[in-house]
Amino acid sequence: MADGGFGGARGRRLIDGLTRYVERGEIPGALALVRHRDEEVLFAQIGKAADEHDHPIARDTLFRIGSMTKPIVTAAAMTLVEEGRLRLSDRVSQWLPELAAPKVLPSPGAKLSEAVRAPRPITVEDLLLHLPGFATALVAQGDLGQAVQVLTAGLAQRADMEPDAWMKALGELPLARAPGEEVINGFATDVLGVLLSRLTGKSLPDLLKSRILDPLGMADTDFWAPPEKAGRLCPAYVVQWLSGKRKVVDDPANSAFTRQPAFPSGSGGLVSSLDDYTAFGRMMLNGGELDGRRVLSRASVRLMTTNFLTPEQRALPFFGYPYWADRGLGLGLYVLDDLSRHRGLGREGQYGWGGAFATTWFNDPAENLTAVLMTQVAFAAVIPNIRADFETLVYQAIDA
Template sequence: MGSDLTVSTDPAEVGFDPARLGRIDRRLARWVDDGQLPGFLVTVARHGKLVHVGRQGFRDVENGLPVEEDTRWRIYSMTKPVTSVAAMMLYEEGAFELGDPIAKWLPEFAEPRVYVAGSSQRPVTVPATEPIRVKHLLTHTSGLTYGFHHQHPVDAMYRAMGHEWGSPPGADTAEVCRQWASVPLLFQPGSEWNYGVSTDVLGRLIEVVSGQPLDEFFEQRIFAPLGMRSTSFGLREGEDVESLARLYAAVPGRPGGAPTAFAPMDAMGAAAHSKPAFLSGGGGLVSTAADYLRFVELLRRGGSYDGGRLLGPRTIAYMTRNHLPGNADIDTFGRPVFAETPLRGVGFGFGFSMVIDPAKYGVLANVGDYTWGGAASTAFYVDPVEDITVSFYTQLLPSSTLPIRNYLRALVNQALVD
């Protein structure tokens, strides 16, 4: 796959009906035309051949700057699969076992307490009966959470420390981990699923185990080999801020107007204009569609790329299987946090969710289709059954504003005729 987004394959050659592929852009464009989405870029590939690139609207509505193929996007939680791949590269080298307590490298997590009752001001806690293990970070079963959930007294403790949609000014990765370790866990490690800062802690673990800052590890071990030249923690020095799409947040529509509209979030968006102190393995990267497509294609190919291999195919297969006990879905095993897509019929592996029951999921999809998305409504998925990769980019918070990810699966799958 090349470094750009040039479609060089007739979709019919790989089983797509070109006319039906056109439905993808038409449906997405309706959100742009209705004033609900600033702009978008979408890619569809099969058997490693790019068959569709659609883009419409603006990366900066107010200044009339269109979405370009080389537009940079804050991919937020689409950073998590990169961090998970990095961790499993170290695992393949024998750096740790999946059952190892993380306190071996991060001693601040040596004696976690678990919330059982009380308020955020006066929590009642008990000692953890099980240490937080590496596998708990990879599967979001650690008991760590996010401040932005607004679901639990522990979330409020995170917010009180400055952890909601950002982190305390000047605090580096080591410091934010120490802060999280000082707060009770939501539950006993391994007993439930909850989306939280687990992958950020995993990023810190990678730093300690490898002896490298996370940005250097990513650059040397993942981005340079894959040719991902435009992916980094925030913009690099000297890079054009105008190349980065403006960040927007949904606002309630006025009576008689569009159901939702959006407004710039420039203060929050400016965090990506330079390299931050806290290298967030859970959400800190900016990237382009072409760059991230190289990473997604690495996954589809079982860890190999044109010049070599980052992971073994069995490792990728292990990462993308359901690791929730008893093959449970997130809806059953997890906490009721916000999510754009249904969590029924969806399991979780190492950095990815995957469809385990398409009928229960309620979306046209295949068993084993694995995915993740970002807070600003970006998303990707890999369908191993059909050998497809799909990626989508925009900059609209929160990701639950529009049901983009469900529509994408239906629109792509309806275009498959062979």
């Protein structure tokens, strides 16, 4: 089997690079999988699933994939676009009357009473591009920052509120930005999930299962880990800013991810496995088809992997830094398009997405490559470093 360099010293370099993260105590363990030219060329199984025991991390370990939920929900939306039941230009108020007359604050920190009518309606395209302007805990200030807390649990939407009640509360708040103004990573795909559910008359879990998960054989991907799978869910950690030490923020013994949520989060609620997400990546890389089953048209995949952002939108910070300097935004995906500003190995045309607990996925169509990394440590300095290192280590191993 041709391995493109992954079976030799350069593949070992990739495994050693991830192993150093475990040896330095930055992560308890990780799984990585690379497919190149339709072959699995590297599988890495490093460290433990948890600090609290010595069980090695396993290929079927389950992970909270956070924002890597977004591409899956976006793909489901595109199936409805293909059926002529949904248009990117549609106003979301057709299905979400709570958002029929959005207001927006005239400036950050303005009082809620100062909100004015938004310059235009929110569209489906806005939801797919994270451009509706919804307030989140990351961007809202002053009175709006306080008011938005009713919608959130930490930095995510509340899974214990029913979708209709949550939408009513969201609709009563002004936007933090005008629609189309700025990319905000927050509630857009949660709202998209509610829209898809109302449009089809199905719950979001059932919709994803029938349109994406079952056709791709993603049997371990769901909005919770049921009792027969809960033992495979690893703990989630966060690095404490002052001490640099890692602590458990979601213990499988009492995890919210072992209970069916009242409101499945389209922005970040899925649990998945290494092989499941690789199947999704392979489908996208194959132009919407996997193992003889077509999930999306090639045209949909092309659209999803096309940059929609203007230079003005790309100039705005994302999570506080110039995230869009080297990449644009497609539908639910980043699209790398300026290697000179990437500051690392890669290739223009690469696309993918990552999650809050340092999970990451990218495809490179020119190299016919899919790469997935799974671990469970949130925020701090770990995420940008391990993602950048994983990408570099994958690309340096390609020699055929």
